[in-house]
Amino acid sequence: MDLSLSTRNMSGPGGDRTVVEVGGEIDVYTAPKLREQLVELVNDGSYHLVVDMEGVDFLDSTGLGVLVGGLKRVRAHEGSLRLVCNQERILKIFRITGLTKVFPIHGSVDEAVNATD
Template structure:
């Protein structure tokens, strides 16, 4: 079940659903200085409701800036002491390049689709020792 949440008066939406123990948060549109605070607030609200294992689905993102990257790092830091996990989905080379330029491409686990990311149920904290470098 996808629950859309409006966070930007433009065309951007944020929705979430659960799959195999994961909370999949789907973001569409631009993740920038205007939309990032709304995304952060929505995910923090989910954390406050008890959600701990997240897949941030960026497959529908058309633009990501440094504020968007900072928001993802801030959410990761907030999840870590609560034994949480955060996986990212994105297959768009332009968006992945932003992570590379920001030095974050190797510290997150990326999947091509939410179905691929949620194939295995979460076990323990996926953020122990974060940031760990993936090769």
């Protein structure tokens, strides 16, 4: 299954948030598309991103690398990158790489959009 991407804007107590809904498989082949999307958003001035990974079937280290790259970019503008994920098999990859300490991971898009910490 290929990668699907869609974005929408939502408002939270901390201001506007751009939600990037990702579906399908993020791997060495598809990760560049996600990278392009994140780079484009930051270049267009969206510095507070919520990446919704509920529709993701597969994630590997290439995908992790792209998310870390996205985080680095938004942080350069004092922005934020929050993840939404409840799938154990995806969460496991964040845990074994220690990235649960790097990304705020939320249970729902609403929770991520409303987070202000």
